Amino acid sequence: MYTKDQLKQQLVNMGLQPSDTVLVHSSMKAIGEVEDRAEGVLDVLMDYFKDGLLIFPTHTWEQMGEKKLLFDPKTEPSCVGLLSNLFLKRAGVSRSLHPTHSVAAIGEKSEKYLSDDDTHGTPCHRYGCFGKLYDYKAKLLLIGVGMDKNTFIHSVEEWMDVPDRLTDRPVRFKVKLPNGAQQHAATYRHVKGGIAEKYVKMTEPFLAKGCMTSAHFGEADCYVGDAVKMDDLLVNYLERDLHLFDDFSPVPVSWYKDEDIKN
Structure with missing residues (x-):
């Protein structure tokens, strides 16, 4: 069994700083x-990043849809794991307040970070919470999960x-506000078809x-990513091939291993 102190030391070993902005997939x-x-894991993460901004995805795309149009952020469960x-x-x-791709956060910057996430009409808009990961120079901590x-x-x-990533028409959701009022939040959805598996x-x-x-965190294999560096590389690759993730063909080795060109 791992103690909380051991988990904290693993975060230190990852090079993560208590003041970092960190999104955790887990x-x-x-x-x-x-x-x-699980509560112990949250104790460690929340204490370690108390001077930063700790974020978990709390997505609801699995259950929100044409048959369920009212999103209540206070009560709707996340479909992406126990810790969330x-x-x-x-x-x-x-x-x-995003009806399908909400996130939850704690930290001094959380109010500004979470604001206006439901007003852009797509799951992961550049000016929503996922776009702000780039602006906040966030770290991505993937605990026991992959790309x-x-x-x-x-x-x-x-x-x-x-192309072919979003539905042809938006779903017209409503979001329940803290005061009990409801506001419209129409958004396009990701098309089905296993795109993420190709990531x-x-x-x-x-x-x-x-x-x-x-x-490593506990027994889990982890990845610690830099949102800015990830974005820059992905943009570079998609400028070369906009359909990079349409199939399972690997990224050309010459794109990331210069030494292999010489061999």
Whole structure:
């Protein structure tokens, strides 16, 4: 069993700073046995990043749709894992109002970061919470999950206007506000078809080009990514091939390993 002190030391070993802005994608099962279980994991993360901005995705795309149009950020559960749902219940945590791709955050900058997330009409707009990861020079901590769970890649594809990623028409959701009123929040949705599964092809390029490093948290294999570096590399690749993620063909090795050109 890992203690909270051991988990904290693993964060230190990753090179993460307490003042960082960090988005966490996570699998509690992968972390294994830890002191105080899932609540203990949140204790460690919230204490370690108390001087920064800690963010969890609290997406609801799985259940929100034509048959469920009213999003209540206070009660609607996240469809992306145990830790995200427990995080929503913690004191001081606030949630954005996006009906399918909300995030929750705690920290001094959380109010500004979470604002206006529901006003842009797409899942991961450049000026929504995922675009702000670039502006805030955020770190992405993927605990026990891979690039197929990295919503930031969806974001960059959206900003680059990659075709066939969004539905032809928006869904006209409503969002329940803290005062009980409801406001309209129409948004396009990601098309179905397993696009995210193809994002795993970026694992080796991200590592090779220094956009992310590998680490451990508990028993989980982790990746620690730099949002700015990830974005810059993805933009470069999509400018070369806008359809890079249309299939499972690997990224050309010559794009990220210069030495292989010589061999």
